[in-house]
Amino acid sequence: MKNWPKALSTWLDDRFGLSAITQFLKEKPVPQHKHSIWLYTGSAILLFFVIQVVTGFMLILYYKPTLDAANASVARIMTEVPLGWIIRSVHSWSSTFMIAFVFIHLISIWLTKSYRKPREITWMSGVFLLACSLVFGFTGYLLPWDDLSLSATKVGTDIPRSIPVVGAWVTTLLRGGGDVTGDTLTRFFGIHVCILPIFIFLLLAIHVYLIQKKGMSIPLDAETRNEDVPTIPFWPNFVYREMVVWLVLVGILFSMAIVFPPSLDKQADLMAAAPEGVKPEWYFLFLFQTLKIFPAKILFVNGDTVAVLLMLMAGLFIFFLPVIDNKPTEWKGKIITALGYVLVVYVLIFSVWSPL
Amino acid sequence: MKLKHSLFTRRQFLNGLFGGWTTALLATFIYPVVKFIFPPYREPDEVILLFSDFEGMAPGSVKSFPWGSKPGILKKNDDGTYLAFVGVCTHLDCNVAYLPEQKKFFCACHDGWYDEYGTNTGGPPPHPLRRLVVEIAAPDLIIKREDVE
Numbered sequence: 001m002k003n004w005p006k007a008l009s010t011w012l013d014d015r016f017g018l019s020a021i022t023q024f025l026k027e028k029p030v031p032q033h034k035h036s037i038w039l040y041t042g043s044a045i046l047l048f049f050v051i052q053v054v055t056g057f058m059l060i061l062y063y064k065p066t067l068d069a070a071n072a073s074v075a076r077i078m079t080e081v082p083l084g085w086i087i088r089s090v091h092s093w094s095s096t097f098m099i100a101f102v103f104i105h106l107i108s109i110w111l112t113k114s115y116r117k118p119r120e121i122t123w124m125s126g127v128f129l130l131a132c133s134l135v136f137g138f139t140g141y142l143l144p145w146d147d148l149s150l151s152a153t154k155v156g157t158d159i160p161r162s163i164p165v166v167g168a169w170v171t172t173l174l175r176g177g178g179d180v181t182g183d184t185l186t187r188f189f190g191i192h193v194c195i196l197p198i199f200i201f202l203l204l205a206i207h208v209y210l211i212q213k214k215g216m217s218i219p220l221d222a223e224t225r226n227e228d229v230p231t232i233p234f235w236p237n238f239v240y241r242e243m244v245v246w247l248v249l250v251g252i253l254f255s256m257a258i259v260f261p262p263s264l265d266k267q268a269d270l271m272a273a274a275p276e277g278v279k280p281e282w283y284f285l286f287l288f289q290t291l292k293i294f295p296a297k298i299l300f301v302n303g304d305t306v307a308v309l310l311m312l313m314a315g316l317f318i319f320f321l322p323v324i325d326n327k328p329t330e331w332k333g334k335i336i337t338a339l340g341y342v343l344v345v346y347v348l349i350f351s352v353w354s355p356l
Numbered sequence: 357m358k359l360k361h362s363l364f365t366r367r368q369f370l371n372g373l374f375g376g377w378t379t380a381l382l383a384t385f386i387y388p389v390v391k392f393i394f395p396p397y398r399e400p401d402e403v404i405l406l407f408s409d410f411e412g413m414a415p416g417s418v419k420s421f422p423w424g425s426k427p428g429i430l431k432k433n434d435d436g437t438y439l440a441f442v443g444v445c446t447h448l449d450c451n452v453a454y455l456p457e458q459k460k461f462f463c464a465c466h467d468g469w470y471d472e473y474g475t476n477t478g479g480p481p482p483h484p485l486r487r488l489v490v491e492i493a494a495p496d497l498i499i500k501r502e503d504v505e
Binding site: 271 | 393394395397399420422424425426427443445447448449450451452453463464465466467480482
């Protein structure tokens with residue numbers, strides 16, 4: 001029985017049939033071209049997601065999602081729990097990195113038009129994943145229950161109120177009542193640790209399955225000229241390259257987490273005036289700034305209603321982008337690519353402008 | 357009576373019946389779920405405070421009191437009368453602060469400004485601060501919603 005590992009794996013394979021998957025991954029071609037670098041953004045997101053899951057499991061051992069205990073329990077994690085501050089810091093920084101890479105991933109696919117037929121649903125599931133990530137960030141921001149997070153949540157949950165007809169309903173649903181209270185905290189905690197994880201795992205499964213099913217896209221110009229694009233095998237060649245990227249990213253993540261741990265202000269007071277410098281997490285700053293520049297009234301219509309409806313339409317446009325961009329090589333496709341650049345410039349300018 | 361031509365087949369009819377029952381059955385399960393996730397919310401009709409807590413306020417100053425889960429703000433005018441507001445910005449619901457030296461209410465979230473009577477004067481707020489009715493019935497100070505008699 002000296003070759004027992006092989007015997008065991010054959011025995012397991014007879015039952016699970018997993019060799020089909022390993023065989024598939026060995027044969028799966030990863031195209032090598034000038035845009036190949038963007039292929040690494042997807043696995044970077046996955047890396048940070050796994051870190052979020054692991055550090056999240058750790059934080060939940062000490063966090064208490066109630067009005068009286070939340071702030072103190074985070075303070076305890078930061079000061080008493082062995083290495084607690086690093087775990088919270090990594091969780092906070094990893095969310096930042098994950099969302100940053102989600103944005104980069106989205107825009108790289110927009111600009112290279114990898115969403116084109118037959119990958120429309122891959123893109124759409126990706127837009128849902130983006131939404132999930134943002135809701136994760138938004139609900140997580142409240143959990144430390146300090147002054148800033150309370151005010152940011154009041155604003156964030158009040159924004160849907162400007163949507164005609166269903167708005168007030170959405171706000172009540174999010175808050176668990178008319179105001180942000182301890183019920184909101186508990187509700188956000190439930191969404192953050194229970195409801196969203198189920199959704200994001202389902203969506204990830206669909207997203208990753210479709211990527212395997214349809215394979216990696218090749219650049220538009222190569223496809224139209226029917227060129228052969230050189231490929232490397234997914235396993236092990238591509239995965240080893242990804243591992244190098246992961247190593248670098250983990251190094252940067254831990255360095256940031258150790259040098260710049262997130263702060264914790266004093267416990268939120270529902271009756272106190274909003275503190276100066278209320279701002280959401282950086283990835284909402286461009287939306288925050290957009291709301292800020294809209295006047296109170298635009299031709300008898302509430303300015304915020306106009307702003308929120310525009311944002312919703314932009315969201316729908318992004319979701320249906322593969323369907324709208326059905327002639328990628330023609331002028332319409334070129335305009336949509338240009339819009340992608342406009343979006344990048346808009347997000348950058350408004351994000352930098354906001355804290356000024 | 358047997359019709360010569362039926363509008364739908366027996367299969368379609370039974371499918372419709374079955375689908376309708378299933379939908380109705382599901383609705384009876386979904387309704388309580390939806391009711392459950394929307395908690396009841398009632399704003400107070402009035403709050404009764406001790407007048408002695410507010411009697412000594414300097415003219416032009418404010419003091420806050422709890423109005424349900426929102427902050428209420430009681431302001432003493434220069435002529436000794438009182439005004440009460442719901443201390444929540446009409447833009448996006450942040451709690452406002454009163455700046456006595458400028459005689460203005462200020463919302464730090466999006467730079468919203470109101471004058472000392474709660475009228476929106478600058479920034480994004482679309483409406484004035486909500487007024488509440490102040491009644492002094494010593495030893496009580498009663499603060500009511502405007503629509504409550």
